[in-house]
Amino acid sequence: MSRPRLRRTLSALATLAVASTTLTGCFEESSPHDALRDFLVGWQTGDYELAARRTDGDEAAVRKTLSDVKLELDAASFRFKIKNVTLNGDEAKADFRAEVDLGENSPLWGYDGVLPLHLVDGLWKVRWSPSVIHPQLKEGQRFAVDPEAIPRQPINDRNGDSLQSPQVLYVAGVVPSQLGAQAEEVVQRLAQITGFPHDRLLNRIRSSPPNRMVPLAHFGRTRYLVLKDRLAQIEQLTVQPQPQPLAPKEPKDLVGKVSAITPEDEQKLGGPQRAGDSIGQSGLQKAYQDYLTGSTQTKVVILDAKTGKDVAVLKEWPGRANQSVKTTIDSAVQQAADQAVEQSRTSALVAVDKATGEIRAVATSGMNQEKDALAGKFPAGTTFSIIATDALVKGNVSPKLRLACPAERTVGGARFVEAGQAAGVSEPAPTLTENFARGCVTALASLARLVDAGALAQSAKAFGIGQSWQLPLKSFSGSVGELGSDADKAKAIAGESVQMSPLSMALVAAAVGSGTWRPPVLVTDPKSPDPTGEIAPAPTPQPVPLDPKVRATLTAMMQAGAKGSPAQAGRGQVYGVSAAAGDESSRQRWFVGWQGDLAIAVLAKNYNPAAIAGDFFGALRDQG
Incomplete structure (x- = not known):
């Protein structure tokens, strides 16, 4: 677990006591407060069995759905706050605010939801449907996080001409829908070859749109040639050459070198980097890394689970715009x-x-x-x-x-x-x-x-x-x-x-x-x-x-x-x-x-x- 993700998770756990107090204080003893508390606390902490017991749905199906939602969003944590509760006989409704930490240096996603409750054999339970998770989610649909890497910008001379020439990076990735039950095996083998964390690669696959190529690792030419034969043994893995303007022209030492992200870089930078998957190693490429790469453009979407097509865009973050660096070199x-x-x-x-x-x-x-x-x-x-x-x-x-x-x-x-x-x-x-x-x-x-x-x-x-x-x-x-x-x-x-x-x-x-x-x-x-x-x-x-x-x-x-x-x-x-x-x-x-x-x-x-x-x-x- 990366440091930002760990900190965010601990912060989420620290809110449980407050959440429980808030929920408990909403009702007297003969009220649906126990159902609300157990469902949201169970969902928030990953105790899906507890959450499922407080719904009227099939417990196994509810457990799987809540677990899948976390994977589909690659969420580091969920946090909930009850905003309003109304009671009408044996029916109740709770308005809540959800805050989802999407991890991987991504933003927090907040949305409003509704929990309908009713009495079942004298017990208050959440009336289960996909809309409990999000008001726009329906049967046969799923979440996905759709990131778009913004290409690295160039370092230019005083006339606006690039001080780099094309250099090939090799992008290894998969199409999730083509993996089926082999996703675990493919990721395990790729992790052994590259050194990237197994769980992070797998989560990236599970949270991505199933019919699109998911980049998992980038390699420079030298490293790719070393790993080429081993990578070729993973049939489901596709490696594509991707020319990028990265090779420095003179003055080379000042412009600096760029390399593909390595596992060591991920650990040093506090989490997987998706913005171009390249990092400046020296010179101006290193000094202006955050300008040249910017940040990833991210969308949270609802997909048709069968076709993988977009149904709705729930939230979109443009990311921090990157920009070129203009030097005084002629x-x-x-x-x-x-x-x-x-x-x-x-x-x-x-x-x-x-x-x-x-x-x-x-x-x-x-x-x-x-x-x-x-x-x-x-x-x-x-x-x-x-x-x-x-x-x-x-x-x-x-x-x-x-x-x-x-x-x-x-x-x-x-x-x-x-x-x-x-x-x-x-x-x-x-x-x-x-x-x-x-x-x-x-x-x-x-x-x-x-x-x-x-x-x-x-x-x-x-x-x-x-x-x-x-x-x-x-x-x-x-x-x-x-x-x-x-x-x-x-x-x-x-x-x-x-x-x-x-x-x-x-x-x-x-x-x-x-x-x-x-x-x-x-x-x-x-x-x-x-x-x-x-x-x-x-x-x-x-x-x-x-x-x-x-x-x-x-x-x-x-x-x-x-x-x-x-x-x-x-x-x-x-x-x-x-x-x-x-x-x-x-x-x-x-x-x-x-x-x-x-x-x-x-x-x-x-x-x-x-x-x-x-x-x-x-x-x-x-x-x-």
Whole structure:
């Protein structure tokens, strides 16, 4: 028994004492109250023998009818309340309210009924007929619950095109009327093969319209191929392939995987799931599961017991409407990003719209798009000098300041080494802009003495580092280490104590390119992964405008940083900066910049990230 069903059943049992008191209080001793009490309490508790004894019908037939009704509705519980009782000689009538818990995460069904009573040999009894159960039920008729699964909705790109392609699920089911006495055997064998609870499968069959296919289990291709031969041995079982748009397109890790419901999923989710019989396992498919699946549309109907045809619809619940999820991904930009990273063994590229912060593409090679590109924590290297320059220029440090770029330098006791720089070089000292463009760590680290720790921390915050932005997937906004000493500040400017994700670094480039830092956006509709609205979203950081003077300086410096690099070669004006980060064993390289409307960050190992950036911009140009 699932937890929701158990709780509902216990709740129903807890009302018995109240129900008995209510019924008893309706009459004096010489009244039909005993018949009313015993019949309804017996029906409610499943003591059908007690209920049958208080009717004038054939006791065996009454017992079977009441038992069948519970099965036909797959009811977790019945609860009753007497509304009014009238007495007229040896005749009586009781109006009651019934509440039926249909279980399986379905709604409660309430209806009004009438219990006619009369004296039989001096004893009050319920005058038996099918209308005692429901006013519209007649001889030769039965109840059924008719659920209709609403197909899973897609995850779309910003233009409304699906980010999934067809994937076949295999649906195993039966037609109840074709099973006859073999229903128990068929269900037992299917339960042994699949692991789904025997009683739940059987109840689903018994409560469904007899002439319609009843889906009992869904399988993905891999699991179906494993079970195919065993399933084929159950002659009454039909397996139908059902293509659904479930296979993720790029960015696959962000879109996420979908699988058929398993017995473990049913237990975890608190009961059988009928809404599409699929569950998001990762990415946006998991984050927006309740939106994408919605809930099952359910009807309670009366059927002709012989033909199985509908006679009446007693109640209908449309279910919670499901909806697609609209992302900010641009499939054309994503294609260019995928093409650009193909040439490298280990890399990640994140592209954002510089004016909005909307994520247009996330592509990786040998890395995970969510765990690494959005939520990865990597040393920033001298790309952090973008943020440091904000604080330096505000402190009136000129970009024309000349700083030597020695092979080694110690700042506040911290030692820095410029890879590839020969010792004792006597060339004229480069300007700050030139050192920024080439990423000279020894020159940039020396700036620690010219900047206040508070100003450096404030600039980091203004560029979103450490901010609690809200994305439906895991992400990392960056972190800066201690800034108390000159050594600490030097390590930060050199990016040694700063960790950034490719996403957070792309947003830094977007801030310079647009003049305003903005938090990232991945999904535009719905606004929150919580369809109930019970979980209030955390406040989103507000946009932070850059100082116009700082932006002009950084734009010129990043123009110099990209000049002559593979990021720009023959592809129009590109702004950016390259940097190495990490120790020798985990050396990685960055390119951070923008062209046109798109700002990007590329992180690569054993490959030039500027070359990946150049291929990306080139692919976009070739698309027209």
